[in-house]
Amino acid sequence: MRLPIPTLALIASILSVVTAKSSTGDRVLVVLESGIEKGDYSKFWKSLEARGYSLTFKSPKDDTAELIKYGERKYDHLIMYAPGQKTFSPALSPQSILHAQLDGLNTLYLLSPSLSPLNRDTFREYDLEFTDSSAGNTLISPFSSLASDPSSPLIFPAHSPLLSSSPANPVLSPSTLSGGPIVFPEAISHFAGETPYGFPILGAPRGSYVGGSGGNSNSTAGEGRKGGEVVLAGKMAGVVSAFQTRDNVRIGFVGSGKALSDKVWEASVEDQEGVTHRTANAAFAQDLTSWVFQETGVLRVECATHWSKTGGEVEKAEYRKNEEVAYSVSITQYSPSSGTYIPLVTPPSDLQLEFTMLDPFVRTPLILNSTASSAQGSTTYSASFRAPDRHGVFKFVVEYWRPGYTYLRSSTTTAVVPLRHDEHKRFITGAYPFYGATVSVSVAFVLFCGMWLGMGEERGRKKAE
Amino acid sequence: MSSSSINVPKIPSAAETKQQAAEVQSQLSNSLSTLVHNYASTTPARVKLIDSFLLFCVLSGVLQFAYRILVTSFPYYAFVGGFGSTVGQFVLLAGLRAQVAPGRDSEFKAISQERAFLDFAASSVILHLFCFNFLG
Structure with missing residues (x-):
């Protein structure tokens, strides 16, 4: 039986979509506050279900929505769409969510300008300060927005601040980056602090601002006293941010929950200059949920070995001072399409190895070892260095911490010991003149004795004559 | 050779200097050779x-x-x-x-x-x- 190639491709693509799964689990709890219609976001839910996630919907007041029961996580991921909620059930309180996050719960927060003080306080824990303006929290973009509505900014993914810090970012896929703008209707923006665990994904378009519009008053921006003060403007205003803890739990913040609604999901929109765009909201939602739900940017250290360069490739428990030590580490990347760990697609070249005893004594770049990589089904990096002239307990430490990628840590303990009493060199090169002098004096002494005695015999013979 | 005449306050003529230097040299070599000869013959x-x-x-x-x-x-x-x-x-x-x-x-x-x-x-x-x- 022969199937036409397009059919095969279609089956393959469906299979790959269906088997696409998170590396940590596929149970998702969705919490929707009362004002939000589940049906308005049906395309978003369908896309998640098509990728293999099982969704459970609960309300913020639901007592049965325990995140952790009997010490076991009941859900792997949480989508929290309850920005205006003033009180939560104990199961969904900020404390219990934080507790679950420490236990590995990935969370996607969908927000709106009607942010409750409780949520505002909670998000401060992630070093995100959401705007709180008497003139309104909605992000206004007069120059880059939908034609009819300046409160629906159009943000192009190619302007993402993430790209300047790490060009090969794992969050935004290349197709999204080259695609159209993302519409954020009724977005709240935030000011991101300097925590190293957080990083921005999308910022507001240039020329946009929060506050100043004076709510319903018709005064122009920033001008009228009744309009109020501009609290955040331009690139400083973050719209989408991400946070990844030391334990690699991922948390995403989207300033506009409506950006995932069916209205703007792969829709054609017209901007203020009359240009028609196809929105990239669907692609962006896919990228962001893939990242938050541990599909992309997930790295793993497979194994780390070390050995002496002089004593064969056998892992040693301890090394001598000044010994040549070799180290290699294998790293893999989670592939959502196959559900397995594969060699790194774009191997970074900035890995470092540190050989530390409190402080790093040796810090050396790890070099990509392509021959070992292809053999093992993982990406192998290796380095070799001379052990320090200092004995003690040392650690081989590899740390790799880049925005969007798993925080890689590998630490192997070893000992550096001095030479044993029978391992010192028998002769030292620098002392050869001294050895030579002593031996030459001894040889000269023997010759001297021989010649002395020979002379004595001659004299004795002469005497006898 | 000329350094031997520097210590002398009165500057002698060139011929004199030459003669003196030769004398000193011959005396020195004489005594040296005597020393060597004596050492070689008597030791x-x-x-x-x-x-x-x-x-x-x-x-x-x-x-x-x-x-x-x-x-x-x-x-x-x-x-x-x-x-x-x-x-x-x-x-x-x-x-x-x-x-x-x-x-x-x-x-x-x-x-x-x-x-x-x-x-x-x-x-x-x-x-x-x-x-x-x-x-x-």
């Missing part, structure tokens, strides 16, 4: 042997010390062994020479040359054992 062969060994010890010691200053003294015990063997051998040789040379002191007259040599050889063997021990 017994065994004393000459001792003297050449002494010279060897001095040269070896100077070279080792220069190496220690200019290059390395590591390991220090090796230097002590090497340098000590040349110095010790020099001392022992000097002792032997004092006992066997023709103009020796009357206090050594009672000691025969054989006895002196035996003393020297025995103590040298002990010295060398010590020095090899020091080399490490």
Whole structure:
């Protein structure tokens, strides 16, 4: 039986979509506050279900929505769409969510300008300060927005601040980056602090601002006293941010929950200059949920070995001072399409190895070892260095911490010991003149004795004559 | 040569200077050759042997010390062994020479040359054992 190639491709693509799964689990709890219609976001839910996630919907007041029961996580991921909620059930309180996050719960927060003080306080824990303006929290973009509505900014993914810090970012896929703008209707923006665990994904378009519009008053921006003060403007205003803890739990913040609604999901929109765009909201939602739900940017250290360069490739428990030590580490990347760990697609070249005893004594770049990589089904990096002239307990430490990628840590303990009493060199090169002098004096002494005695015999013979 | 005339306040003529220098030189070479000749003719062969060994010890010691200053003294015990063997051998040789040379002191007259040599050889063997021990 022969199937036409397009059919095969279609089956393959469906299979790959269906088997696409998170590396940590596929149970998702969705919490929707009362004002939000589940049906308005049906395309978003369908896309998640098509990728293999099982969704459970609960309300913020639901007592049965325990995140952790009997010490076991009941859900792997949480989508929290309850920005205006003033009180939560104990199961969904900020404390219990934080507790679950420490236990590995990935969370996607969908927000709106009607942010409750409780949520505002909670998000401060992630070093995100959401705007709180008497003139309104909605992000206004007069120059880059939908034609009819300046409160629906159009943000192009190619302007993402993430790209300047790490060009090969794992969050935004290349197709999204080259695609159209993302519409954020009724977005709240935030000011991101300097925590190293957080990083921005999308910022507001240039020329946009929060506050100043004076709510319903018709005064122009920033001008009228009744309009109020501009609290955040331009690139400083973050719209989408991400946070990844030391334990690699991922948390995403989207300033506009409506950006995932069916209205703007792969829709054609017209901007203020009359240009028609196809929105990239669907692609962006896919990228962001893939990242938050541990599909992309997930790295793993497979194994780390070390050995002496002089004593064969056998892992040693301890090394001598000044010994040549070799180290290699294998790293893999989670592939959502196959559900397995594969060699790194774009191997970074900035890995470092540190050989530390409190402080790093040796810090050396790890070099990509392509021959070992292809053999093992993982990406192998290796380095070799001379052990320090200092004995003690040392650690081989590899740390790799880049925005969007798993925080890689590998630490192997070893000992550096001095030479044993029978391992010192028998002769030292620098002392050869001294050895030579002593031996030459001894040889000269023997010759001297021989010649002395020979002379004595001659004299004795002469005497006898 | 001309430096010998610098100390003289009255500046002599060139011919005079030349003559004086030649005189001094001939006197010097004369006395040197007499010294060498006397040494060669009157010194017994065994004393000459001792003297050449002494010279060897001095040269070896100077070279080792220069190496220690200019290059390395590591390991220090090796230097002590090497340098000590040349110095010790020099001392022992000097002792032997004092006992066997023709103009020796009357206090050594009672000691025969054989006895002196035996003393020297025995103590040298002990010295060398010590020095090899020091080399490490």
